[in-house]
Amino acid sequence: MLVIIWKESDLDNNVMMLSQLVYVSNRKPNCTHEEIDKILQSCKKNNPSLDITGVLLYSDTKFIQLVEGDSKLITALYDKIKTDTRHSNVMMISYGPIKERAFPSWHMGSKQMSGKDVDFKTDISAEDKAVFDNVLNGKEENGQKVLNLLKKFF
Ligand SMILES: Cc1cc2nc3c(=O)[nH]c(=O)nc-3n(C[C@H](O)[C@H](O)[C@H](O)COP(=O)(O)O)c2cc1C
Numbered sequence: 412m413l414v415i416i417w418k419e420s421d422l423d424n425n426v427m428m429l430s431q432l433v434y435v436s437n438r439k440p441n442c443t444h445e446e447i448d449k450i451l452q453s454c455k456k457n458n459p460s461l462d463i464t465g466v467l468l469y470s471d472t473k474f475i476q477l478v479e480g481d482s483k484l485i486t487a488l489y490d491k492i493k494t495d496t497r498h499s500n501v502m503m504i505s506y507g508p509i510k511e512r513a514f515p516s517w518h519m520g521s522k523q524m525s526g527k528d529v530d531f532k533t534d535i536s537a538e539d540k541a542v543f544d545n546v547l548n549g550k551e552e553n554g555q556k557v558l559n560l561l562k563k564f565f
Pocket of ligand 1 (some may be wrong): 450453454457458469474476478488491492494497498
């Protein structure tokens with residue numbers, strides 16, 4: 412897991428720190444299509460007013476989510492999401508400050524993926540496939556690689 416530590420001065424109460432967090436988790440069997448709809452409704456209801464953007468990929472058994480926004484709001488959201496009973500084994504892949512958002516126009520873009528047949532926007536290389544497998548297994552520690560891969564879905 413890659414965690415970038417901020418300088419103490421950056422954590423001044425009044426400074427808005429833009430940060431990005433990526434995690435993977437296991438979608439539980441109780442998380443039906445209806446529940447996915449409810450999750451996306453929560454995103455639609457809550458994320459715009461908090462100015463949280465990002466993307467959510469899901470398969471029958473996995474979630475990969477990237478969230479970006481004010482660091483305090485992102486950690487608060489992650490703490491809430493971690494306790495959600497529709498998934499388990501929530502594992503942070505990367506978290507750190509960013510200069511600009513990767514998905515500024517998505518208050519939570521979502522896409523379904525089907526394990527093997529991943530619907531990439533462009534053809535992906537064998538290297539990308541390997542990163543993707545590592546992401547799904549929670550083994551990818553290079554946040555930039557994960558970001559580059561997620562961008563290929565949208
Ligand atoms: C994989 C996953 C991703 C989620 N992403 C978000 C999110 O981006 N924003 C959000 O508000 N809730 C998200 N949720 C739902 C929260 O865990 C929680 O149920 C919801 O925010 C409660 O909203 P409410 O307090 O408005 O009822 C997600 C849940 C799961 C399982």
